[in-house]
Amino acid sequence: MAFFGQAVLLLVLGLLGYATVAGSYAAVRGRRRLLSSAVNAFVSAFACTVLAAGTLVLAFVRNDFALSYVANHSSRQLPLAYTLAALWSGQEGSLLLWLLVLTGVGAAALLLNRRLVIDVLPWTAPILGGIGAYFAFIPNAVASPFATQTAPPNGLGMNASLQNPYMMIHPPLLYLGYVGLTVPFAFAMAALASRRVDERWVVASRRWTLFSWTFLGVAILLGAKWAYESIGWGGYYAWDPVENAALMPWLAATAFLHSVMVQEKKKMLRVWNVVLIALTFSLTLFGTFLTRSGVINSIHSFSQSSIGGWFLAFIAVVAAGSAFLIISRLSILRTSTRLESLASREAAFLYNNLLLVAFALTMLWGAAFPLLSQALRGVSISIGPPYYNFFLRIFGLPLLLLMGIGPLLAWRRASLRSLARAVSWPLLFALLVGAMLVRAGAGSSLPGLVAYTFSAFAIAAVLVEFVRGTRARKELGDTTWAGAFTSLVSRNRRRYGGYVSHAAVVLLAIGVVGSSVYNSGRTAHLQPGQAMSVGGYSATYLGTKLTRSASHDALRGQFELSYRGKSMGIVEAGKNHYKVEQFFANAVGIHTDWLRAEDVMLIGDQFDKDGSVFLKIAVNPLIDLIWIAGLVFLIGSVVAMWPDAREKRQLARRALEIDGRRPVVA
Amino acid sequence: MMVALIVLPVILTAAVTIAAMLYVASPLVRESELPRASSADGLARRLELVEERDRALAALKELEFDHRTGKVSDRDYREQVGPLRRRAAETLRALEPAAKPDRPAGSRRATPSRAKVRS
Incomplete structure (x- = not known):
């Protein structure tokens, strides 16, 4: 197994070296067939990297501890899902995954843009080949995932932080x-x-x-x-x-x-x-x-x-x-x-x-x-964080504001009058939100207040753009509002997908500011039956329970959580002891309060033999907006990435106009 | 069993190597050495003009749409539309000599002033 993996990895290096040298020669001398061969070498390198990575995964599944990498990052007690993911749990395997992804996306780019690469940009293949050859050289010569040893009876296990x-x-x-x-x-x-x-x-x-x-x-x-x-x-x-x-x-x-x-x-x-x-x-x-x-x-x-x-x-x-x-x-x-x-x-x-x-x-x-x-x-x-937080404010706040202003500006130039008209509604909305926040007590943090006001401006600008665009499409002949909206987005996916991404960044900003500026928390030493309170929430320590499994023991403190006297259920927080790895890891308890848009996080910092616990409670307002922002960001990106038939047609027409050939960009 | 453990990886490695080499070599024997597209300087210049024309037409559409959404005032629109049309017309004129002479006049691309500008 080690021999095959190492041999295939060596073949990858050879193929990528060939793609670099033959591709460069072909680019200099204008040899189309040789360039095509270089592209094929890169694609073959991807196939061989898949075989190498597959071989290593198989070694993990079979607990082949004769491979040092497998022995150092797995054990017989490790659950199968983590065994499969152990490929990237250490240095050598991560570099192999790196090579796999590089050859994979490189091969996809070369094949999907084959005509562009062969006819217009011949240096693409040798440049990708050169970068690939470097990343193939490292696992071959410096950090091999297929190094062997005398097989121990069991492996050292996986870093406990990674067992997630x-x-x-x-x-x-x-x-x-x-x-x-x-x-x-x-x-x-x-x-x-x-x-x-x-x-x-x-x-x-x-x-x-x-x-x-x-x-x-x-x-x-x-x-x-x-x-x-x-x-x-x-x-x-x-x-x-x-x-x-x-x-x-x-x-x-x-x-x-x-x-x-x-x-x-x-x-x-x-x-x-x-x-x-x-x-x-x-x-x-x-x-x-x-x-x-x-x-x-x-x-x-x-x-x-x-x-x-x-x-x-x-x-x-x-x-x-x-x-x-x-x-x-x-x-x-x-x-x-x-x-x-x-x-x-x-x-x-x-x-x-x-x-x-x-x-x-x-x-x-x-x-x-x-x-x-x-x-x-x-x-x-x-x-540390103070340095970065300072610059986050310096650069992040103007960026938030620009995210609102940019979409409202026309290309080339905007007169003061049209600019004032374009920003009027978002500005009004932002000022209103700012005033309401001051009234609600959010003025305790000036950067937080500014961030929220700018966020309101940016989100209003996005909405205004959608509304005005949809109205314009309706005036241009779309019969229904839904049809006008669909037509608006489909005619300029990049722009409107981008606006959705802007909305995601605004949600992210609101979540980050809320959870970092307006959060609260404290730590207390509790005996069973005792309680502690933070921000209206109260956690009563009920006791502990221990669960054993093949890979780890799970100690959980049980806490009854309530908000202003109303029970919100039992939350568990504790620690896992990973037996093979001899490592303790936190297992935090999180209760998401959707009504108040905040998380209550319980961390069992230390469990003592007398049954007491050092419990830390953190209340993080608006933190879940960060994860929701991820979903919105993904939606915006998919809209922006969706293949654009108009662009394809334009490129095809250009290619025909230039030299009567099919387009060179797929 | 031991023989299989030693021989099988060697056979597999050889098979993978041969398959990869055949795939790599295939274009050298199967494809023809066609001349590259857009290699001449003249074609590159023409491509530049075509891109410039498309850019000007897209800018006109954009201006029209921004005007419709209220982002561009009537005055700004009037100021900007003229130069943009002129730019599009110039690139069209520059592309004109290379147009096929046997095309019927009616099928020719409309100039921007006549083109239906829609976003």
Whole structure:
């Protein structure tokens, strides 16, 4: 099994090496057949990676502890579902999953855009091949998942924090988002290398960016929910460097998805867009470096390993290569189109880009500074939540406001009068909400009040856009309001899908502000029969119960929860003791009070032998809006991603007009 | 049993390697070496013009719709529609020499001033 897995992995490296070398030669010499062969090599590499990953999963299922990776991350007591997910529970397997996703999305991109790749952007295949070859080299030469040993009778088990249902979905989705961003990077760099900077690479890149951005966004939220429900510290996002590592490329990709519209509509920001794509991809690599190298101490990171240097070298190569390509193609990228007005849709996109990129770079500095300090001065520095929260307010609040203003602005320029008319209703609504919140006592936090007022403005702007658009479609001939609405959305899915995503961000902002600014909590030492109260809620400690299973013992404290004297049922909170792993993990109790739109979280911090418990209760208002925002975000993304028949027809017509051939963008 | 454990992975590896090599080599023997599309500079220039024309027409549609929704005032609309139409007409004129001469006049693309501008 180990031999087959290792041999197939070696074959993957060979195939990706061939895709790089043969693809590069074909791109330089214009050899179409050789390029097609390079594409096939990449697709074959994906098939072989599936075999390698399948072999490792099979080894887990069969408890083949002769493989060191299996022995170190599984045990005979581990439930089957976690055994299957153990593939990505450690360093070597995660890198194999990385390679699997990379070759998978790369192969899909090459096959779905085969004509574009072969005829217009021949450098796509060798660039993807080169990146793939690097990620195949690591598990082959530096961190092999198929290393063998004398098989012990049982494995060491899986990290207890990972034994959670979110473990099965969060990492694959995160990788899809993270690694998927390789594809737009490859298209962009191929366009520069091939000197084809027309709109075709933009269309292909934009679709794959949207795809990856969606998965990355959903994965970040799932990770937050996992932390909230499992870690037991009462929060969901700790500004941990590894968490930030996923957020940074998401912010940069968000900026790109906005600025690329300016390029498509106005032929502006062409240099900026390729810089953004290169930055986004470099940030994914930097994030990978943070997670894999073990240079930082994080709940997410893997142990100290030797792959950090390899990643740094690769980041340097990617950054230098991208910079060289961009600088050498400046003459064909630059256009004479200028911004007509500072009050226009494209100007709003520019401001939003500056804020998003500034926030991403601030986070990058927050992650990099402690590393630099340690490396250059030998001084250990930690940058924590106060730094990030400060910049979240500095950049996040104007972004919220811009999310409302941007959709109301027309392209090119807006006169003061039309601008005043466009913003009147949302502004009125926002001021009304602000006044009501002050009256309700929300003025205790100025940033919180401002965030809510801006959120009201942004959500009202989205609604106004839908209402005005639907009314205009009805005037244009749609017979019913439902028909007009459907017609509105289907004619411009990207715009209206984007507005739904804006609504999701507003919900997210409301949830984040509510749960972090207006939360409350306390800890108390309780004997059975005693009670403690927080924010109108009261928890009475009834006692404990112990449940045993093959993998772990579950100790649960039982608490009767009530609100102002009215019983809300029994909530259990306790700890799990994982036997093989010799590890204690929190099992928090969460009661969602939908009527008051808040969560009551019970954390059994410490259970003493005398039957007493140190209980922590946290009341988190509006926190569930964060998870609902995830669903709304997904809906918006699906609407925006849905294939656009008009765009397809336009590309087909263009291809016919240019050289009488079928379109080169599927 | 031991033989199967040793031999089977080798056979499987060989089979996978051969299958991959055949797939990789297949375009080298089956496909023809066709010239690339849009390779000439002239075609690239034409593509640029076609994109510019589509951009101008889309901008006109957008302006029309924004005017209808009240985002663009009557005055702003009047100021902006002229330059946009001129830009679209210029790109259409620039594309004109390459149009097929045997097309019947009635089937030709309408100029933006006559085009039905809808969002």
